[in-house]
Amino acid sequence: MSSVPKKTPRPKEDLAAPEKAPGAPGPEAPGPEAPSPHKAGFVAIIGAPNAGKSTLMNHYLGQKVAIVSSKPQTTRHKILGVLTEAQAQIVFWDTPGLHDSNKTLNQEMVSKALSALADSDLCLFLVDGERRDSAHQKALQTVQARKDMPLIVAINKADLIEPHKLPNLMAQLQDSLAPDRILAVSAKTGRGLKKLKKTLISFLPNSAPLYDEDTLTDQTLRAITAEYVREAIFELTHQEIPYSTAVTVDQFQEPQPDQPKPLYRLAVTVHVERDSQKKIMIGRGGQTLKHIGQKARLGLESFLEAKVFLSIFVRITDNWTEDRRTLADFGYLDPKEKS
Ligand SMILES: Nc1nc2c(ncn2[C@@H]2O[C@H](COP(=O)(O)OP(=O)(O)OP(=O)(O)O)[C@@H](O)[C@H]2O)c(=O)[nH]1
Numbered sequence: 026m027s028s029v030p031k032k033t034p035r036p037k038e039d040l041a042a043p044e045k046a047p048g049a050p051g052p053e054a055p056g057p058e059a060p061s062p063h064k065a066g067f068v069a070i071i072g073a074p075n076a077g078k079s080t081l082m083n084h085y086l087g088q089k090v091a092i093v094s095s096k097p098q099t100t101r102h103k104i105l106g107v108l109t110e111a112q113a114q115i116v117f118w119d120t121p122g123l124h125d126s127n128k129t130l131n132q133e134m135v136s137k138a139l140s141a142l143a144d145s146d147l148c149l150f151l152v153d154g155e156r157r158d159s160a161h162q163k164a165l166q167t168v169q170a171r172k173d174m175p176l177i178v179a180i181n182k183a184d185l186i187e188p189h190k191l192p193n194l195m196a197q198l199q200d201s202l203a204p205d206r207i208l209a210v211s212a213k214t215g216r217g218l219k220k221l222k223k224t225l226i227s228f229l230p231n232s233a234p235l236y237d238e239d240t241l242t243d244q245t246l247r248a249i250t251a252e253y254v255r256e257a258i259f260e261l262t263h264q265e266i267p268y269s270t271a272v273t274v275d276q277f278q279e280p281q282p283d284q285p286k287p288l289y290r291l292a293v294t295v296h297v298e299r300d301s302q303k304k305i306m307i308g309r310g311g312q313t314l315k316h317i318g319q320k321a322r323l324g325l326e327s328f329l330e331a332k333v334f335l336s337i338f339v340r341i342t343d344n345w346t347e348d349r350r351t352l353a354d355f356g357y358l359d360p361k362e363k364s
């Protein structure tokens with residue numbers, strides 16, 4: 026695997042709800058005589074689009090490995106994220122949100138989520154506590170039909186939910202899914218995430234680590250570059266534009282060893298389906314594209330901890346969301362499934 030290594034310390038979890046007094050032994054402190062066995066396994070984060078799956082995984086990894094936006098259907102791939110601790114390794118699959126669609130791209134996204142679920146030891150069903158629509162129903166049915174594996178339900182966005190509504194929602198999910206555990210969390214504030222992590226670990230199989238402790242994700246830096254540009258497009262354009270856009274990387278030049286300050290030279294192509302979309306993407310006097318470039322560059326500079334020179338080219342690629350060959354070229358389809 027061409028993995029991206031870790032760099033920063035883990036985030037502080039449960040900022041809103043500290044569980045122990047300073048200096049007191051932590052809940053995970055090993056007992057003197059009975060060291061617990063090492064646990065490791067795959068956890069599929071499953072849910073409707075926009076439930077907060079990528080935000081949750083990023084929080085645990087301490088880095089923005091998966092892009093996040095306020096619009097649904099942001100994640101298009103299944104993305105591996107490895108959280109390594111002394112006694113446990115959780116291998117997360119962040120997945121595209123489950124939803125119904127007759128578009129080829131969207132069907133591919135959903136099938137990636139289903140394959141992640143099929144390959145996992147544990148299902149973490151993330152529910153948007155504030156909004157449950159038809160995609161939530163689809164996610165619910167998928168989770169009900171999962172293979173035999175433990176199920177943890179996390180009601181996310183607890184920071185937005187009126188407290189008196191939680192017990193009812195929990196009871197509904199308990200009735201329809203009979204999960205092994207159900208808890209409320211906020212992937213944004215960190216509330217409940219320490220408890221959720223302990224719960225996940227407790228359901229993982231006894232196993233040695235599955236990945237090297239330095240592994241963070243299966244994505245290459247090239248892929249992350251394309252994703253950061255896509256994130257900026259999701260945040261800065263509207264209506265059908267984000268959904269008609271793909272990003273490919275033309276140039277990925279790493280810093281040269283003799284450079285006094287490390288600089289990445291990156292060039293990407295933004296593909297849209299029609300001329301009208303190209304015009305919107307570029308914007309009046311090039312302003313929209315400029316803002317997209319600035320936002321993506323800042324994100325990449327923070328991720329890569331280096332200066333970034335980013336150039337963006339916009340191109341019309343007819344019908345790419347439907348054409349299987351182009352979808353495969355863009356990495357959204359297994360090359361074997363081109364025709
Ligand atoms: N208030 C609040 N917002 C959250 C929370 N978790 C995520 N969000 C926001 O919800 C939106 C969607 O988050 P994502 O992490 O992209 O959701 P996702 O489930 O990965 O979405 P898809 O990739 O589209 O399936 C973003 O605007 C997040 O900032 C939370 O706990 N509280």
Ligand SMILES: [Mg+2]
Binds near residue numbers: 078079080100119120
């Ligand atoms: Mg996502």
